[in-house]
Structures are given as C-alpha cells and as structure tokens.
Amino acid sequence: MAKQAAMNQISRVTRPRLYEQLVEQIMDFIESAQLGPGDTLPAERELAERLGVSRATLAQALVALEVLGVIDVQHGTGAVLVYRPNVPSVIKGLREHRSRLPEIAEARSTLEVKLAELAADRRTDADMKAIEKALDAMAEEVASGARGAHGDELFHQAVTAAAHSAVLAQLMTFIAGMILETRIESLGQPGRPEESLASHRKIANAIRAKDAEGAAAAMLEHIAMVSDVALLK
The missing domain is CATH 1.20.120.530 (GntR ligand-binding domain-like)
Known part of the structure; x- marks a missing residue:
C-alpha cells in the first residue's frame, strides 16, 4: 500500500506538464527543420497544424520560449529563433521561471x-x-x-x-x-x-x-x- 502511494507520488512529480511537452515538440521541430539563429518559425496557424494543437495553446508555448529568450516574437514578422538550446535546459529554465x-x-x-x-x-x-x-x-x-x-x-x-x-x-x-x-x-x-x-x-x-x-x-x-x-x- 505504502509502496503504491510512493509510486503514485513519483508519477505526479515527474510527469511533464502540457506546456513542457509542447515546448519539447517545438524544439524538436526546430531541430528537424535545421533552423538556426535569425531564422523565422512558420506562421502560428501552420505550426499549430503541424503540431496538432490549437493556435491558442501554441501561442502560450511561444510566449514561454520568448520569456527564456529562445525566440523573439516580432510584430509583422513572427517568431524569430534567437538561439537553439537543448531541450533539458529549456525545460529547466521554464520550471525555474514558474517557481x-x-x-x-x-x-x-x-x-x-x-x-x-x-x-x-x-x-x-x-x-x-x-x-x-x-x-x-x-x-x-x-x-x-x-x-x-x-x-x-x-x-x-x-x-x-x-x-x-x-x-x-x-x-x-x-x-x-x-x-x-x-x-x-x-x-x-x-x-x-x-x-x-x-x-x-x-x-x-x-x-x-x-x-x-x-x-x-x-x-x-x-x-x-x-x-x-x-x-x-
């Protein structure tokens, strides 16, 4: 009983949040598309369709990446990649930001x-x-x-x-x-x-x-x- 409760607790602690999963997907897309600093990400509608999420959900994840300085969202231009960090460092940064x-x-x-x-x-x-x-x-x-x-x-x-x-x-x-x-x-x-x-x-x-x-x-x-x-x- 105690063992099962402990396992449930570990599961709750280590389970990635939705925005973390989506940020990871975006970073994977950046990697697969071989985007580098200065490159522009696809328009929100196109990127949302590729990732299978709503535009509202995607917009929040892009804000999270902008907070960390990974992208720069420019009016009229879109999301421009500033630098390409590894996924663990981005997730760590997001958790620190929330705290x-x-x-x-x-x-x-x-x-x-x-x-x-x-x-x-x-x-x-x-x-x-x-x-x-x-x-x-x-x-x-x-x-x-x-x-x-x-x-x-x-x-x-x-x-x-x-x-x-x-x-x-x-x-x-x-x-x-x-x-x-x-x-x-x-x-x-x-x-x-x-x-x-x-x-x-x-x-x-x-x-x-x-x-x-x-x-x-x-x-x-x-x-x-x-x-x-x-x-x-």
Missing part, C-alpha cells in the same frame, strides 16, 4: 506601489510629460496590433524617475531582468495589452492629480492584474 513568479510579483508590489505614491507627491511637469509620452508610445504599439512591451517599459521607467528616489530606482534596475520576464508573459495574454494600457492611464491620472493614495492603489491593482498569467498547466 520565481510569485516572488517577482511580491517585489514589484512592494517597490512599484511606493514609487507610484512618491511620484504623485514629487512629480514635476517634466516628469508628467515623460509619463504621458510613454502612454502615447504604448497606445501606438497596441493600436498597430503589437503588444506594447516597449511602451510598457517606458511607462514604468517614467514613474520610477518621477518618484525621485535614487535607492528605489537602483532596486528597480536590479530586478529589471526578472520584470522583463513577467512583462513578456503578461502582455502575451489575450486582451492584456489593452487592459494594461487602461491600467497605466488610471495610475497616470492619479499621479497627475497628485493623489498619492490613489496612485498607490492603482499601481497595486495593476501589479495584481499583470501578475495574473496563464502559462500552460
């Missing part, structure tokens, strides 16, 4: 909520212009069908600068790489770019009004939203 997501969200909610609060208290007219410029940049990206990742990054940088806190800015720089992982993953969710832009506008409005409490609350709500990601289970 640190909650801690990244904790760090962001701690640092960025305070930054938004300080920005509302300390922002200058020049700071406000930088925030609005970032909003415009993201809006243009999203309107063109892109995910708005660059504008998203500019917005959070502008809010950080508006807080005029050198130490908090240094801490944000320290975790920038980890935030990039969550930015790619979050903006890869259907409808998320538009939701994120609307959330940014709410934060900006509070900062413009010098409403520190409102800016902090809006940023906390924003971090909770962008941290809600759905990589394949």
Whole structure:
C-alpha cells in the first residue's frame, strides 16, 4: 500500500506538464527543420497544424520560449529563433521561471506601489510629460496590433524617475531582468495589452492629480492584474 502511494507520488512529480511537452515538440521541430539563429518559425496557424494543437495553446508555448529568450516574437514578422538550446535546459529554465513568479510579483508590489505614491507627491511637469509620452508610445504599439512591451517599459521607467528616489530606482534596475520576464508573459495574454494600457492611464491620472493614495492603489491593482498569467498547466 505504502509502496503504491510512493509510486503514485513519483508519477505526479515527474510527469511533464502540457506546456513542457509542447515546448519539447517545438524544439524538436526546430531541430528537424535545421533552423538556426535569425531564422523565422512558420506562421502560428501552420505550426499549430503541424503540431496538432490549437493556435491558442501554441501561442502560450511561444510566449514561454520568448520569456527564456529562445525566440523573439516580432510584430509583422513572427517568431524569430534567437538561439537553439537543448531541450533539458529549456525545460529547466521554464520550471525555474514558474517557481520565481510569485516572488517577482511580491517585489514589484512592494517597490512599484511606493514609487507610484512618491511620484504623485514629487512629480514635476517634466516628469508628467515623460509619463504621458510613454502612454502615447504604448497606445501606438497596441493600436498597430503589437503588444506594447516597449511602451510598457517606458511607462514604468517614467514613474520610477518621477518618484525621485535614487535607492528605489537602483532596486528597480536590479530586478529589471526578472520584470522583463513577467512583462513578456503578461502582455502575451489575450486582451492584456489593452487592459494594461487602461491600467497605466488610471495610475497616470492619479499621479497627475497628485493623489498619492490613489496612485498607490492603482499601481497595486495593476501589479495584481499583470501578475495574473496563464502559462500552460
């Protein structure tokens, strides 16, 4: 009885997740097609048909590979291979990424909520212009069908600068790489770019009004939203 329970537990632990299986299939396809850095993967519809999965399922797996830097998904071009790692290293990277997501969200909610609060208290007219410029940049990206990742990054940088806190800015720089992982993953969710832009506008409005409490609350709500990601289970 105890032996059977132990075997069941081992089976549950070692069984690959669906997204891991699909990532492995994509890597096998890259290998068989002899694609190298700079080569473009087939269009999502074609690749989904070849792999026998839905486009929505494939899109999530491609986001996972983009998070790891294996591919670069460019609007209008498609998924471009950046480098060709071995499958075990990719799976290991994905598992490590999943395990640190909650801690990244904790760090962001701690640092960025305070930054938004300080920005509302300390922002200058020049700071406000930088925030609005970032909003415009993201809006243009999203309107063109892109995910708005660059504008998203500019917005959070502008809010950080508006807080005029050198130490908090240094801490944000320290975790920038980890935030990039969550930015790619979050903006890869259907409808998320538009939701994120609307959330940014709410934060900006509070900062413009010098409403520190409102800016902090809006940023906390924003971090909770962008941290809600759905990589394949």
